Amino acid sequence: MKPGDVQAALAFDFGLRRVGVATGARLAGARPLTTLTEPGKAVFPAIERLLKEWQPDALVVGVPRHPDGAPHAMTAAATQFAATLRGRFHKPVFEVDERYTSVEAESMGARDVDATAAALILDQFYRESSP
Numbered sequence: 354m355k356p357g358d359v360q361a362a363l364a365f366d367f368g369l370r371r372v373g374v375a376t377g378a379r380l381a382g383a384r385p386l387t388t389l390t391e392p393g394k395a396v397f398p399a400i401e402r403l404l405k406e407w408q409p410d411a412l413v414v415g416v417p418r419h420p421d422g423a424p425h426a427m428t429a430a431a432t433q434f435a436a437t438l439r440g441r442f443h444k445p446v447f448e449v450d451e452r453y454t455s456v457e458a459e460s461m462g463a464r465d466v467d468a469t470a471a472a473l474i475l476d477q478f479y480r481e482s483s484p
Contacts (some may be wrong), residue, residue: 354411355446356482363403363414364475366467367431368443372396373467374474376407377445383475386467398413404442412444415451415474422450449478 364383366373371390377383386407389399390421414435416426432448439446454477463469 354376356447356478359413359447359478359482361407361409361410361480362413362417362475363407363409364449364471365434365479366415366470366474367427367434368467369427369430370451371467372375372377372400372434373465373469373471374400375401375471376409377472377475378457378468379479383472383479385394385463385468385472388421388465388467400438401442404444408466409444412442412446413475414438414446414448415470416448417451417453420452447478449474449481451477 359388361378364375372389373388374382374386376386389429391399414431415430419425435446435448454473455466457473458466458469
């Protein structure tokens with residue numbers, strides 16, 4: 354599946370303590386869904402429940418980087434999270450540069466910063482993959 358073929362997706366703003374989740378469709382846009390707080394691998398059963406409920410075509414993971422684009426420790430952790438999603442759920446997983454999404458969500462006054470950041474990541478994915 355190519356990025357432009359994705360109609361419905363779940364997006365993730367990965368963090369070591371929290372994982373923001375958003376849902377959305379290419380034509381309708383993204384919306385914040387929830388923030389998962391299950392520790393470590395315990396987050397994956399919660400993700401599986403969301404996949405069963407929302408039936409997305411693909412998954413989108415925000416991958417943070419330094420302002421100059423260089424990777425840092427969380428870059429590796431987010432790409433590992435994406436690889437685990439890919440292997441565990443057998444869905445297409447796309448990675449998106451997510452610099453400043455949490456800052457943007459905070460500046461918007463978001464109640465759930467992590468889920469709102471995930472929605473921003475998904476909207477960015479749809480913008481970047483439009484024909």
